[in-house]
Amino acid sequence: MQAPPGNIQSVGKAVAILRVFENGQPQRVSDVARAAQIGQSTASRLLSTLEAAGLLERDPVANLYRLGPDMITLGGVALNQHPLFRGSRQTLQNLAGRLGLGANVAIRRENSVLYLANFEGPEAPRNHTIAGRRDPLHATSMGKCLLLSVPVEERAALLGELVRYTSATITDLDALNEAVDEVERRGFAVDVDEFALGRASVAAPIRDAQGAVIGAMSISGPATALRLDERQGELAAIVVETADRIGSGLGYTAAIA
The missing domain is CATH 1.10.10.10 (Winged helix-like DNA-binding domain superfamily/Winged helix DNA-binding domain)
Structure with missing residues (x-):
């Protein structure tokens, strides 16, 4: 060549x-x-x-x-040009303030979850932003949602070896495909300790006017703050409704209560 x-x-x-x-x-x-x-x-x-x-x-x-510092300018311009960031920013900020937890939106970038925005409430504080961070698809709740956009037969080549981050990480492709199928059935995904010990999240896919998955949003924070053993149904309903509302601004026509 x-x-x-x-x-x-x-x-x-x-x-x-x-x-x-x-x-x-x-x-x-x-x-x-x-x-x-x-x-x-x-x-x-x-x-x-x-x-x-x-x-x-x-x-x-x-x-x-x-x-x-000029990277800040370029990064800010890139974010503000992204329709999903613009369409979700205020909604996420309001949600983080209301729940006191983290609220995030991300897209799939190759084999990673790429965060576009995150806001943290008082129960899930951070001293840094995670906008721009990449996380693994197979070990995060938003990643499982984003895998809905990848045909089953293409996932092995995309993901390669499923790295184990904790004892809860899914490292078997068949088990991961079952988890993604479950996201399709119930409309949300859950992560407890799969990527980082002591962290939990609930996520839902964001769809465009054609119904294609173009992103995901999540509520996240310390597992002790989310208390999923008590609140999973409540938080799942919130993320599904929020994801649909964000999608509706981009043309998605799901029925919203």
């Missing part, structure tokens, strides 16, 4: 460098070079270029790079 022109290679390497910072940790030049699989001198030049563009910034004392 013929190699792409040099300028295209440079763009690809710059993108690979930016992706190194997805874990939220500051990076040294050597760490970036290793993670992006490029030479250290190339990494150093590209890091300097990205710093000059405002996409990265460097701590002059520790000599560590982190994402720069």
